Amino acid sequence: MILREAGLKGHKEVEGHLITEQAKVKWLALCKRLIFASDPQDGCTSIPVFTRASHRRLYFGNVYNAPGYISLNAYAFAEPCTCEGACCGKVVLKEFVRARDDYVYRPPPQPLPPSDVDQQFYVVREDG
Structure with a gap:
């Protein structure tokens, strides 16, 4: 936002x-500000990050490299990851639903219900 x-x-x-x-x-x-890796990494499962015009939700994976989705030129990871000697996939996050069409990305567990994705991913860090 x-x-x-x-x-x-x-x-x-x-x-x-x-x-x-x-x-x-x-x-x-x-x-919260999520900090993603700017490049895919060897030895890690790199997951490209996309959004839509509304910017209300993040979408993870090559399946979203399609019309209607916007590439953020950013990568999350399926597991903890080290990028060229630096830790770039060390913070685990999960998508939660705060309200209808209101998604938040926080370390689990949270007192919020998980989204339909119900999958963890790793990012460089979370600020805020």
Whole structure:
């Protein structure tokens, strides 16, 4: 999601919706930044990452290298992975459903239901 100024004092716009400063702080507390590898790696099962125009969900695997999906030029991994001497697949994440069409990516276990994907993947790190 992209947070940008909306022009109304004390409000911000998040994907076309105006929110107050208080709601913005709460929203930012929920946000995490996922850091993926920028290249596939030898000796690891590299999984390309895609999204759709809505940017509400991530899609993992070559099956999504198709019309309607946007490549993020990023890679997750099916198992812990070392990239050219650096640790690039060390944080395990899983997709959870917070609400309808609202997906979050967090280390398991979580008090949220898993999505229909119900699969773990590894990324470089999670910030936020």
